[in-house]
Amino acid sequence: MKALVLFSGGLxxxxxxxxxxxxxxxxxxxxxxxxxxQKHKKELEASEKIAAYYGVKRLELDLGxxxxxxxxxxxxxxxxEIPHGDYAExxxxxxxxxxxxxxxxxxxxFISSAAAVAISHGCSEVYYGIHADDAAGNAYPDTSSLFxxxxxxxxxxxxxxxxxxxxxxxxxxxEKVVEEGIRLGVPFKLTWSCYEGEEKACGRCGTCLDRxxxxxxxxxxxxxxxxxxx
Amino acid sequence: MKALVLFSGGLxxxxxxxxxxxxxxxxxxxxxxxxxxQKHKKELEASEKIAAYYGVKRLELDLGxxxxxxxxxxxxxxxxEIPHGDYAExxxxxxxxxxxxxxxxxxxxFISSAAAVAISHGCSEVYYGIHADDAAGNAYPDTSSLFxxxxxxxxxxxxxxxxxxxxxxxxxxxEKVVEEGIRLGVPFKLTWSCYEGEEKACGRCGTCLDRxxxxxxxxxxxxxxxxxxx
Numbered sequence: 001m002k003a004l005v006l007f008s009g010g011l012x013x014x015x016x017x018x019x020x021x022x023x024x025x026x027x028x029x030x031x032x033x034x035x036x037x038q039k040h041k042k043e044l045e046a047s048e049k050i051a052a053y054y055g056v057k058r059l060e061l062d063l064g065x066x067x068x069x070x071x072x073x074x075x076x077x078x079x080x081e082i083p084h085g086d087y088a089e090x091x092x093x094x095x096x097x098x099x100x101x102x103x104x105x106x107x108x109x110f111i112s113s114a115a116a117v118a119i120s121h122g123c124s125e126v127y128y129g130i131h132a133d134d135a136a137g138n139a140y141p142d143t144s145s146l147f148x149x150x151x152x153x154x155x156x157x158x159x160x161x162x163x164x165x166x167x168x169x170x171x172x173x174x175e176k177v178v179e180e181g182i183r184l185g186v187p188f189k190l191t192w193s194c195y196e197g198e199e200k201a202c203g204r205c206g207t208c209l210d211r212x213x214x215x216x217x218x219x220x221x222x223x224x225x226x227x228x229x230x
Numbered sequence: 231m232k233a234l235v236l237f238s239g240g241l242x243x244x245x246x247x248x249x250x251x252x253x254x255x256x257x258x259x260x261x262x263x264x265x266x267x268q269k270h271k272k273e274l275e276a277s278e279k280i281a282a283y284y285g286v287k288r289l290e291l292d293l294g295x296x297x298x299x300x301x302x303x304x305x306x307x308x309x310x311e312i313p314h315g316d317y318a319e320x321x322x323x324x325x326x327x328x329x330x331x332x333x334x335x336x337x338x339x340f341i342s343s344a345a346a347v348a349i350s351h352g353c354s355e356v357y358y359g360i361h362a363d364d365a366a367g368n369a370y371p372d373t374s375s376l377f378x379x380x381x382x383x384x385x386x387x388x389x390x391x392x393x394x395x396x397x398x399x400x401x402x403x404x405e406k407v408v409e410e411g412i413r414l415g416v417p418f419k420l421t422w423s424c425y426e427g428e429e430k431a432c433g434r435c436g437t438c439l440d441r442x443x444x445x446x447x448x449x450x451x452x453x454x455x456x457x458x459x460x
Contacts, residue, residue, distance in 0.1 A: 061295060061296065062295065065291060065292065066291065066343055066346050066347060067346060067350065068350075069347070069350040069351060070346075070349070070350040071350075096390070096391075097390060098390045102390070104345070104346045104347075104349035104350055104389070105342060105345040105346045105349060105385065105388050105389050105393075106346070107388060108342040108345060108346075108384055108385065108388045109339075109342040109343060109345075109346050111342075112335060112338040112339040112341075112342035112343075113296055113339060113342075115334070115335040115338060115339075116296050116297060116300075116333075116334045116335040116336070116338075116339050117296060117299070117334075119300070119334035119335060120297065120298075120299040120300040120301075120334055121299060138390060141387060141388055141389065141390040141391075142387075142388035142389075144387065146383075146387050147384060147387045147388045150380050150381075150383035150384035150387055150388075151380075151381075151384040151388065153376075153379075153380035153383075153384075154338055154377060154380035154381040154383075154384050155335065155338065157371060157372075157374065157376050157377045157380055158335050158337060158338045158371055158372035158377045158380075158381065159334070159335055159371065159372075160326070160327060160328050160332070160368060160371040161326075161371075163335075
């Protein structure tokens with residue numbers, strides 16, 4: 001195969017998947033989803049449906065053990081509640097520390113896992129969907145362009161120049177991800193971004209707020225339903 | 231805790247462990263060992279004994295799933311035999327590709343896993359025992375100083391400046407690792423380096439040859455027994 005896509009079933013990684021499929025065709029694309037101890041399986045269920053929609057092979061890794069001592073609010077067993085409000089609000093008073101939904105070095109771990117799997121499957125590219133809004137204010141330090149440069153170098157050098165990391169949206173805001181998704185005809189309705197695991201997306205966690213804003217900036221309504229649509 | 235040491239139970243990582251224990255004391259050091267699908271458990275058994283010797287807490291991760299499609303000759307189910315002879319011989323005719331005992335992006339994956347675990351345990355340093363002999367000729371591309379620089383930057387940036395990677399021997403030959411081990415009184419007899427999983431070390435795989443040479447350069451005999459001592 002040609003490209004491996006780190007694929008959560010969220011909006012950003014779905015647009016990455018669509019880009020890779022357009023570039024190489026579904027038969028040359030491998031989707032890699034990861035269970036890491038998150039409180040719900042809605043994303044993973046979404047990733048299965050979307051992989052089937054595109055007709056790409058999908059693998060799922062279980063890396064939950066690595067995070068079992070973490071207190072990140074996204075994880076099962078964490079004493080912390082998932083916060084409401086946007087990332088800028090959540091960063092107030094944090095003194096440069098990441099938000100409570102930061103999963104320790106998750107992107108570094110996922111890209112490294114993806115690189116290992118990519119080599120075994122002959123894939124020479126690993127796509128992932130980080131974008132600049134997540135990096136703003138260092139909310140998620142493992143989504144910055146500096147981080148991307150370093151991990152891309154590490155993967156390229158450490159794989160013996162066999163694997164390149166592709167981060168199409170690293171310099172872009174989420175509205176650009178939606179714009180590209182519209183252009184590619186992405187089935188947004190199948191994606192799941194919300195940090196909560198209710199029947200509908202909550203509409204008030206950091207990622208719901210960011211997502212709604214990105215659709216609004218493109219002048220269209222997000223086709224998924226929200227519990228709180230303020 | 232202060233420092234996490236990536237700890238295979240081999241010579242290099244044992245000297246790293248000894249350094250971290252000397253620096254911070256056993257109570258501040260966490261040893262992390264990884265099962266990744268290797269053909270034998272001799273190293274992991276050694277790592278348990280050595281962790282007990284030093285009185286450090288030891289965790290073991292199972293990342294075997296990530297490598298299950300790899301044909302690396304160190305892995306269970308691989309059709310390839312572990313080669314005899316030193317790395318320089320093994321690289322002949324490989325056109326810049328790594329040796330057959332290169333596990334795909336293993337060090338990148340292990341350091342990323344270690345960074346994630348380190349953050350959860352409050353460790354601000356991750357030690358690992360790469361050295362320049364393994365990087366020579368690009369036998370193991372994930373042991374070079376360029377790789378180390380990139381992955382160290384990725385960990386530091388991606389952890390929100392919380393974790394530094396420490397690679398004490400990245401510029402040194404294995405003889406320096408042994409020299410430091412002698413100085414620190416490392417129980418070399420408890421370590422296991424050989425790629426084969428027989429009762430005694432084989433004495434003719436790449437790592438056995440490298441190890442014997444490193445002891446010889448220090449003017450002492452390796453205290454472990456070898457099946458082939460040519």
